[in-house]
Structure formats: C-alpha cells, structure tokens
Amino acid sequence: MPRFAVPTLLFALLAAGCQNMPAPVDSATQSLVEKLASEYTDVVRLSVHAIPAGGDKLHAIASTSSDKRGMMSDPEDMRAVETGQTIVNPEGTGYDVTVPILQKNGAYTAAAGVTLKGEDRATAESTAKMIAGKIEAAMKM
Numbered sequence: 153m154p155r156f157a158v159p160t161l162l163f164a165l166l167a168a169g170c171q172n173m174p175a176p177v178d179s180a181t182q183s184l185v186e187k188l189a190s191e192y193t194d195v196v197r198l199s200v201h202a203i204p205a206g207g208d209k210l211h212a213i214a215s216t217s218s219d220k221r222g223m224m225s226d227p228e229d230m231r232a233v234e235t236g237q238t239i240v241n242p243e244g245t246g247y248d249v250t251v252p253i254l255q256k257n258g259a260y261t262a263a264a265g266v267t268l269k270g271e272d273r274a275t276a277e278s279t280a281k282m283i284a285g286k287i288e289a290a291m292k293m
Contacts, residue, residue: 174222249280
C-alpha cells in the first residue's frame, strides 16, 4: 500500500464522520420554538433550519423534536431555502409545511418547519406561515 494511502483514507473517514455530527443548537431559537409550540396545540413538531455559526450546511438549529435538533436538514427544508417557495407535504393526519424565512441580499437563509395535525392543507399552510412570521420577526431582533 502506498505511503499516502493510509493518511488519505483516515482523512476521508474523518470527513465522512464529521458530516453526521450534530450542529450546535441555538438556545434562544430553541426557547422561542418551545414557546410557540405550546401556544399552538395543533403543532406536532416545530423546527428552525439554518446554517449554524462556523457551518456550511443547513441544520435544525432548534426543534421540539429532540431527534431533529442539530441534525442536517431534510431535502424539503433545503429546497424551501434554495427556491424561496413554501413546501407542503402530507404527514400522518396533517401536513408538514416548510416556510422559507430570513432574507439576506435577496436570498433566504433559513426555514421554519411546521408539522400540524388535523388541518386541511390551506389552513395548515396559513398557520405555518403565521408561525414562521413570528420566528422570523424574533430572529431579526
């Protein structure tokens, strides 16, 4: 085996492992998410997706789901930020709505992921946008 093969292999393994490491949770945003989720009884899960300080990929910087906190964002969350479009997907008996938020230089930099139970599509989208607006306003302060 060539001398450079072992260090190259180790670097590749370390890089791959780092991609799966959770990002830090933003404590102020986490508190906001928990407060808003308690105010809206139809919210099943509420997450905020953004690029954490020092990072380069979108992660859940806050979430009511401990399994989501700090983890890399799902494709629909990334798509909402990239396109600026609200993404609505059926989930269980409700909808998972991802709303792009926080524009900088004309581009979105974050998204609010709101999973709601027992709503029709239009009501779920409207409620999610209202919650996302509150998150955006608080994060701009």
